[in-house]
Amino acid sequence: MALLAPITWPTPPPGYGPWEQVAYDIADGMRRRGADVTLFATGDSHFGGRVASVVPVGVGEDPTLNGDVYGALHIGRLFERAHEFDLIHNSFDWKPLTYALATKAPPMLTTIHGFSSPPILAAYYAGAARSFFCSISDADRDPGLGYLATTYNGVDPAAFTFVDRPGDYLLFLARFHPEKGAHLAIEIAKRAGVRLKIAGIPQDANYYDERIAPHVDGDRVQMLGEVRGRQRDELLGGALALVHMTTRPERFGLTLIEAMACGTPVLGAAMGSVPEIVVDGVTGFVCADVDAAVARVPQLASLSRSACREHVASTFSVERMIDRYTDAYRTALELRTPPPPTADQQRWREHDWWDRPMAFTDDPPRANAQPYRLTVSESPER
Amino acid sequence: MALLAPITWPTPPPGYGPWEQVAYDIADGMRRRGADVTLFATGDSHFGGRVASVVPVGVGEDPTLNGDVYGALHIGRLFERAHEFDLIHNSFDWKPLTYALATKAPPMLTTIHGFSSPPILAAYYAGAARSFFCSISDADRDPGLGYLATTYNGVDPAAFTFVDRPGDYLLFLARFHPEKGAHLAIEIAKRAGVRLKIAGIPQDANYYDERIAPHVDGDRVQMLGEVRGRQRDELLGGALALVHMTTRPERFGLTLIEAMACGTPVLGAAMGSVPEIVVDGVTGFVCADVDAAVARVPQLASLSRSACREHVASTFSVERMIDRYTDAYRTALELRTPPPPTADQQRWREHDWWDRPMAFTDDPPRANAQPYRLTVSESPER
Numbered sequence: 001m002a003l004l005a006p007i008t009w010p011t012p013p014p015g016y017g018p019w020e021q022v023a024y025d026i027a028d029g030m031r032r033r034g035a036d037v038t039l040f041a042t043g044d045s046h047f048g049g050r051v052a053s054v055v056p057v058g059v060g061e062d063p064t065l066n067g068d069v070y071g072a073l074h075i076g077r078l079f080e081r082a083h084e085f086d087l088i089h090n091s092f093d094w095k096p097l098t099y100a101l102a103t104k105a106p107p108m109l110t111t112i113h114g115f116s117s118p119p120i121l122a123a124y125y126a127g128a129a130r131s132f133f134c135s136i137s138d139a140d141r142d143p144g145l146g147y148l149a150t151t152y153n154g155v156d157p158a159a160f161t162f163v164d165r166p167g168d169y170l171l172f173l174a175r176f177h178p179e180k181g182a183h184l185a186i187e188i189a190k191r192a193g194v195r196l197k198i199a200g201i202p203q204d205a206n207y208y209d210e211r212i213a214p215h216v217d218g219d220r221v222q223m224l225g226e227v228r229g230r231q232r233d234e235l236l237g238g239a240l241a242l243v244h245m246t247t248r249p250e251r252f253g254l255t256l257i258e259a260m261a262c263g264t265p266v267l268g269a270a271m272g273s274v275p276e277i278v279v280d281g282v283t284g285f286v287c288a289d290v291d292a293a294v295a296r297v298p299q300l301a302s303l304s305r306s307a308c309r310e311h312v313a314s315t316f317s318v319e320r321m322i323d324r325y326t327d328a329y330r331t332a333l334e335l336r337t338p339p340p341p342t343a344d345q346q347r348w349r350e351h352d353w354w355d356r357p358m359a360f361t362d363d364p365p366r367a368n369a370q371p372y373r374l375t376v377s378e379s380p381e382r
Numbered sequence: 383m384a385l386l387a388p389i390t391w392p393t394p395p396p397g398y399g400p401w402e403q404v405a406y407d408i409a410d411g412m413r414r415r416g417a418d419v420t421l422f423a424t425g426d427s428h429f430g431g432r433v434a435s436v437v438p439v440g441v442g443e444d445p446t447l448n449g450d451v452y453g454a455l456h457i458g459r460l461f462e463r464a465h466e467f468d469l470i471h472n473s474f475d476w477k478p479l480t481y482a483l484a485t486k487a488p489p490m491l492t493t494i495h496g497f498s499s500p501p502i503l504a505a506y507y508a509g510a511a512r513s514f515f516c517s518i519s520d521a522d523r524d525p526g527l528g529y530l531a532t533t534y535n536g537v538d539p540a541a542f543t544f545v546d547r548p549g550d551y552l553l554f555l556a557r558f559h560p561e562k563g564a565h566l567a568i569e570i571a572k573r574a575g576v577r578l579k580i581a582g583i584p585q586d587a588n589y590y591d592e593r594i595a596p597h598v599d600g601d602r603v604q605m606l607g608e609v610r611g612r613q614r615d616e617l618l619g620g621a622l623a624l625v626h627m628t629t630r631p632e633r634f635g636l637t638l639i640e641a642m643a644c645g646t647p648v649l650g651a652a653m654g655s656v657p658e659i660v661v662d663g664v665t666g667f668v669c670a671d672v673d674a675a676v677a678r679v680p681q682l683a684s685l686s687r688s689a690c691r692e693h694v695a696s697t698f699s700v701e702r703m704i705d706r707y708t709d710a711y712r713t714a715l716e717l718r719t720p721p722p723p724t725a726d727q728q729r730w731r732e733h734d735w736w737d738r739p740m741a742f743t744d745d746p747p748r749a750n751a752q753p754y755r756l757t758v759s760e761s762p763e764r
Contacts, residue, residue, distance in 0.1 A: 054508075066501035072480035073508050079484030098454035102461030102485045119448035126436075126455050 001087040001329070002052075003027045004040045004096060007074050008060040008067070011041035015228065017060075018254055019113060022153050022321075023091045029322035038085070040078045052077070071095065079103045087329055090131065094120055097127025107332045108132065111151060114140060114251040118353035125349050128341065132332045134325075137273035140251040144348035146339060149328040152277075153252050154321030157313045160261035163237030164305055169195040170297070171239035171264070173227070173255055175203040176212060179248040181269065183211045184290055186221055188243060188267070191290075192297035196243070199224040199235060237262035241284065241300050244268040245293055253277055257316040260284075263305030267293050277316070283308045383469040383711070385409045386422045386478060389456050390442040390449070393423035397610065399442075400636055401495060404535050404703075405473045411704035420467070422460045434459070453477065461485045469711055472513065476502055479509025489714045490514065493533060496522060496633040500735035507731050510723065514714045516707075519655030522633040526730035528721060531710040534659075535634050536703030539695045542643035545619030546687055551577040552679070553621035553646070555609070555637055557585040558594060560629060563651065565593045566672055567625040568603060570649070573672075574679035578625075581606040581617060619644035623666065623682050626650040627675060635659055639698040642666075645687030649675050659698070665690045 005011040005023035012024035024047065027039045031049045039045065043053040044061075054074050059067035075096045082088065082105040090096045090110040100108055108131040115121065124133070124145055134151040135141045170192075172185040182198055189196035198221065202208035216223045227235055236242070242259035244250070249272025256266050256277050266284035268274035278284040282303065287293040314320070341349065385408060391399035394406035406429065409421045413431045421427065425435035426443075436456050441449035457478045464470065464487040472478045472492040482490055490513040497503065506515070506527055516533040517523045523532075552574075554567040564580055571578035580603065584590035598605045609617055618624070624641035626632070631654025638648050638659050648666035650656035660666040664685065669675040696702070723731065 054504075064501065066499065066504070069476065069501055069505045072477055073483075073504060076480030076483035076508070082484065094451065095454055098458030099481060099484050101455075101458040102464065102481055104486075117448065119446065119451055122436075122448070122455060123451050126458070 001030065001035055001089060002038050002040060002078055002081070002085040003030075003089045004075065004078055004092045005045070006092055007042050007055050007058060007070060009042070009058040010061075011039060011045040011047065013058075018153075019091065022111075025154065025156075025318045025321065026089070026091070026325055029318055030325070033322065033326070040074060052081075075099050079105065082106060087333060089325075089329070094123035094127070097123050097131055100127060100130040105130070107336055109134060109148065109328060109332050111136065112140070112142075112145075115142060121349075121353050128338060130338070132328070132335075132338050134328055136252040137250075137276050139249055139271075139273045139276065142348070144341070144345050144351070146341065146345060148331055149324060151321060151324040151328060152316055153254055153257070154316050154318040155254070155257055155261055155312065156318050157261045157309065160258060161233050161237050162261075162263045162305075162309050164263060166240050166264065166305070167238040169197050169222075169239055170241055170243050170267070171235060171259070172196065172198040172200070172243050173232075173236070173259075174200050174244070176200055176208040177204045178207050178211075179246055181243075181245040181247050182208075184245040184247070184293075185243040186212070186215045187290055188245065188293045188297070190215075190220065191294045194240065194297055195220055195222070197222045197224060197235065197239070199227045199232075201226050233262065236264055239264045241265045241267045241297075243293070244274065245287065245290065246272065246274075248272070250274055257312050260308040260316075261312040263309050265300060265303045265305070265308050267296060267300075279307075279311060283311045383412065383417055383471060384420050384422060384460055384463070384467040385412075385471045386457065386460050386474045387427070388474055389424050389437050389440060389452060391424070391440040392443075393421060393427040393429065395440075400535075401473065404493075407536065407538075407700045407703065408471070408473070408707055411700060412707070415704065415708070422456060434463075457481050461487065464488060469715060471707075471711070476505035476509070479505050479513055482509060482512040487512065489718055491516060491530065491710060491714050493518065494522070494524075494527075497524060503731075503735050510720060512720070514710070514717075514720050516710055518634040519632075519658050521631055521654045521658065524730070526723070526727050526733070528723065528727060530713055531706060533706040533710060534698060534703060535636055535639070536698050536700040537636070537639055537643055537694065538700050539643045539691065542640060543615050543619050544643075544645045544687075544691050546645060548622050548646065548687070549620040551579050551604075551621055552623055552625050552649075553617060553641075554578065554580040554582070554625050555614075555618070555641075556582050556626070558582055558590040559586045560589050560593075563625075563627040563629050564590075566627040566629070566675075568594070568597045569672055570625060570627065570675045570679070572597075572602065573676045576622065576679055577602055577604070579604045579606060579617065579621070581609045581614075583608050615644065618646055621646045623647045623649045623679075625675070626656065627669065627672065628654065628656075630654070632656055639694050642690040642698075643694040645691050647682060647685045647687070647690050649678060649682075661689075661693060665693045 006019045009017035009020045011020045013020040027037050031037045038050045039047045040052050042058045043056040045051050054077050055070040059065045079099045082103050085106050088108040110131045111134045132148040134149050135147050138150050170189050172182050174180040176182055215221045236259050246269050252273050260283050266278045268278050270286045270288045275286050280286040285296040387393045387405035388401045391402045393402045395402040409419050413419045420432045421429045422434050424440045425438040427433050436459050437452040441447045461481045464485050467488050470490040492513045493516045514530040516531050517529050520532050552571050554564050556562040558564055597603045618641050628651050634655050642665050648660045650660050652668045652670050657668050662668040667678040
């Protein structure tokens with residue numbers, strides 16, 4: 001099989017790079033289980049099997065590399081060799097689907113890591129005849145697409161230190177952006193009378209300066225900046241709970257399973273993937289709003305931290321992720337071709353894309369938006 | 383044949399859109415000469431033959447359309463149908479080359495409208511085995527590529543009004559950006575004691591404010607802003623000369639032939655395409671520097687304005703452009719496959735891309751630039 005990884009960072013990434021990490025874990029897991037895997041990734045990637053590359057280093061590592069050009073070549077070179085593979089797993093996002101239109105390719109499976117904005121649906125709808133799809137949570141599905149499976153991301157529990165007796169603080173660990181809800185974490189911690197540590201990059205600097213920074217006093221609210229490696233592991237393990245009260249549906253939420261792997265339960269918003277990842281009342285609490293979250297803080301001590309870790313080992317480990325992909329690959333190889341859309345899916349495809357029960361990252365301007373239908377039209381001779 | 387047009391604007395464009403205009407002129411010219419042309423363009427394009435479209439309007443017309451997504455679908459849908467055509471003419475730039483890697487396509491010809499930055503060469507080098515190339519001037523060629531022909535752009539002389547007795551002004555008509563040399567036009571006009579009219583969009587606002595605006599007095603230097611249609615035609619025709627003293631090699635220079643079509647000679651810099659377009663001493667003067675241009679101003683009246691227009695009719699008309707493309711298509715159909723690179727071309731491909739005798743639009747940061755070789759590498763099993 002061919003596995004198409006992103007090329008922003010090497011696979012696996014030395015630092016940030018969640019998609020590259022997942023691609024590596026899949027490639028390595030399949031290789032360990034005996035599959036003949038060719039990993040399409042940057043030239044400085046490290047993999048026990050074959051690596052095919054057109055770009056020497058990650059386009060995020062050298063600013064003089066043109067990510068558009070190298071991305072297109074990276075994809076084009078895989079499809080040039082499509083006939084060599086029994087299966088293509090696309091973990092690069094939507095763009096390879098447009099190449100699949102033009103290629104006699106073996107069965108292809110695409111992991112949809114999320115929809116960044118409604119217009120991106122055009123590519124998925126066009127590619128739906130050529131690729132099977134996997135979602136990374138049941139919640140993050142577009143009603144216009146058919147899915148082969150939900151293939152949750154996984155982590156290696158051994159990479160996280162289990163902590164049975166945590167410290168005295170709640171933890172917020174995410175980008176500082178309104179959708180990640182740091183301001184709600186602060187409100188919850190203050191009302192519950194518990195200390196809060198916050199960590200992450202200030203992606204939305206205005207938001208951070210106006211709504212977060214005024215609360216940071218080094219005691220009740222401590223700001224740690226971006227944390228990595230051992231510091232991150234200790235921070236996760238020492239928390240009473242990870243507070244993840246997002247204001248927008250989470251697609252998956254890798255940090256949630258990393259926290260649980262350390263034994264740390266999650267206080268999470270009742271939307272998006274959270275109810276699928278957190279076992280309410282066992283590995284954390286799924287909270288409808290801030291009031292509910294505040295009320296749950298005193299009950300955190302009653303949760304079993306071993307149960308949190310056990311939940312990750314049984315459900316969200318890399319090995320379970322590989323099990324899920326193995327099943328999906330098998331189905332794709334049996335079916336060969338994706339089924340046509342159902343009538344309901346077809347209706348959604350023709351529905352206004354901006355009016356969707358799903359989580360987009362970007363807020364595209366609604367003005368001028370027209371519900372274009374995705375049809376290839378050909379005018380008659382005029 | 384299939385002709386792949388850009389999709390920023392309709393083909394032909396109602397306003398700005400030089401690439402769409404050229405694509406239209408080629409499609410329409412070939413159709414008039416009996417070719418069976420399918421034009422891949424926006425859905426609101428107007429063409430006497432067949433239009434195939436995936437995007438209803440130009441991505442430049444509706445800001446909610448995602449140009450990346452629709453561009454990829456536009457290209458993918460053409461290559462999906464590649465087997466239906468005897469020939470593909472790619473007038474969309476580099477991206478379709480990466481799709482050609484993955485497709486059994488008929489002979490393909492790509493017009494290179496210019497290299498925006500060195501890394502874009504990676505796509506052209508990769509695509510060189512799948513596509514023939516045409517340049518838009520002899521000057522705008524990369525030494526690492528082989529070219530089938532130079533296919534100069536053309537205009538319809540009938541669309542421009544010939545003016546035998548011009549006004550008393552020199553004209554600058556281009557974007558306000560240092561590379562277009564408005565500041566040099568001002569210096570030339572002032573030193574020659576002739577009035578100057580300037581028109582165009584202030585693309586580089588700092589440059590305009592600091593180096594141009596202080597000279598605009600409404601008399602010796604008049605600023606007209608962006609001009610279109612009839613105003614533009616009259617402005618071109620009324621000029622003693624178009625001053626085009628660029629500081630960077632021009633790739634083609636559509637305005638030069640538009641001016642000459644009106645009978646207006648060109649004072650142009652001796653670099654890039656100018657010496658190919660302007661017949662020195664007949665349809666203008668090719669000037670080594672500002673001093674030379676100043677010295678030529680009194681001689682402008684001695685030039686035959688009819689000769690300027692005649693030069694466009696004989697060499698830079700749409701019909702001559704179609705002749706050139708017809709020849710190029712014929713050669714591509716005979717050869718079927720582009721020849722491999724010569725040893726010299728191959729050396730250039732492996733040479734540091736930043737150190738090139740050619741005209742790039744963008745100035746990419748030189749720091750960190752590494753002369754990566756474009757080779758697909760595959761690691762052995764480790």
